[in-house]
Amino acid sequence: MITHRGALIPMVKSFLLLRVMLPSLMLVLLLFSLAYWWLDNVPHEVFGTVLFGLLCWHIYVNRAWFRNLTRGKYDARRVVRVVLHISLIVNMAGLLITSVVISKSVFAWLPIPGSIYLREIHWFSAYWVMIVTGIHVGLHWERLRASLLNLLGLRSANPVLRAIFLALGAAFLLQGLASFQTLGVWTKLTFNYSLDFWDFTASVAPFFGHWLAVFTVPAIITHSLMAIWRWAGLRNSPSIRGA
Template sequence: MNTKVKIKISVDILMTITLFVLMCFQYTGNNNHEVAGAAMLILFLVHNILNRNWYKNLFRGKYTAPRMLQTIVDISMLIVMLLQMISGISMSGYVFTFIPFGLRASTARTIHMLCAYAGFLFMSFHIGLHYGMIMTMFKKMLRFQTENKYRIICLRSVAAGIAVYGIYALIKRDFINYITMQIQFAFFDYEEPVIFFVLDYFAIMGTMVFIAYYLQRWLISKNKEVKKRDAGVEH
């Protein structure tokens, strides 16, 4: 594993951890939330610089169904992240007070809340699209030389269990209502132990990773079938 790959992985891990910290507003408080937001902004910029080839190749090559899915998700996530950061900076009363964006407080708050929940789902889905590569990397690190069917069954069962619970947590945490703006203000339970909050959000992320990974696999298999069919017609 070369240095650039190690840096990419480190940045992605830090972004994921920071994402959870940002969602834990009721436990961190406003000032710490802004500091975490500033950290996410820096990590986001570094992530995009490290992956600048994605922008260079955006209009190159053929767009298969798997690539279209990944591109749509990535562009959507980029837009949501930018809106979230602009609205966050606009509302800042601690870190970014020197940057006037001029958004009305109510508008900025609505955008920020909407993008926070949508961004969590998009980033989780984005991780799922790279889940196969992540697992391959961990297999090499842990030196799993051969496939073990019992280990595979066990891991898939755990993943399915997390995904199912994640659907319940998605509803419980009102994600859909926040994203569709049926709820205009964030409501926090300051008495809830942080571990329960984090586990619910981890399960929601697991659900999105699960959906993204298997949807991508299905699209890849369909794309292979189309290629085989086209090759057969040519012959």
Template sequence: MNLFRVRLLLDFLAVALIIECLAYWWLDNLSHELFGTALFLFVILHNVFNKRWYGGVAKRKMDAVRIVNLATIVCLAIGMTVMLVTSFLLSRDLFPFTALSGAFAVRETHMFAGYWVLLVIAVHLGTRWSVVMNVVRSTFGVQQSAVLAWIARCLTLAIIIWGVRSFSEMGFGSKLMLTYSLDMWDFSETTLGFFLNYASIVGMFVALTHYGLAAISYLSRPSVRNGA
């Protein structure tokens, strides 16, 4: 269980690093490349820790959760590969010998992949959220109760509402569609707001994925389908 907690900690650190990397205009280029390198190291560790999963994926009975989980893993592999290749082509500090001059299209592709990776990771976390919450409860000795359940639901609703607002404020939909925009976050005004907005977007997709899959699982029960 301790190893699993370490894995979860690394996963959340990877999400934090992606958001950190999105704050490129706040960081200097070297910091951005160092955070990006650390992100790829976490991804490698994540795959090392989960190597048993790959060996048993063909043996498992597929349901909605496992199908979505598998799809996110494939998308993450594609997205991280695009980010890795474009990182080498754009590097100015750590790997300047692999960089291309100019490379505006490569830079746009790198940013495009970064936003999609953040979204897909959020969906991936949503498929595993029940496991995450079980680990959190066992770690801190929290007992399930109706009061805590309603507090969690209210908090989740608040995160979704904030996430919807942040999705619009940060222009996240445009970024996912590779729409060129000059809007940038004013870090001189508030740095914390940038990170909280992106954290709420991640939380929104985690919650929507978790509850969406829970609804699908409930509706697919024979007793529900038969109207019992």
């Protein structure tokens, strides 16, 4: 029995590591892909190609979600979750298709004519991917947090730990809202032109810090709204009202 448990623990940790580290690596690649004017085209396309390769693996690992789409009942929360997931899939598909068409390095050998309009759609999709991916993380935050805490051997019921999470969430939300203004994200998301470009000759690290903060805004808001919705549903359930 001891041998069995000893062999099981590394397997569990490897599984949790995969669930935590794979999305984290994908986020890092997405952030690096946004730094086009710092990395230039070849690294940009290489990072993007690796990102989509990991995305395919992520979809394969979670393929049961697609099989279960036609199973079970749909309440309002499930409809919202499915719609948000489909919007991410559509956004990612658009980003992938435009990436291949406008490629000047990795897929340049394909006989596909480029298009300046597709290039603009590519950038527009990339900015929205940051937002929709943040929403995706917000929808699965409880699972990710549980995986991370299990990996670190911590308990989520710890009040000190919960207070730390709340404080970090509030700090990231405030910084994210400020970073929206700094990076001109609202303008980019509405498909409008902006002459504001990040000066990589002056600083590099703050660029990634601002985009990471922007990413956390939809994640925190989505997680909070879903938690409130779930709490309201439990409070209004017949079993609770009759208690």
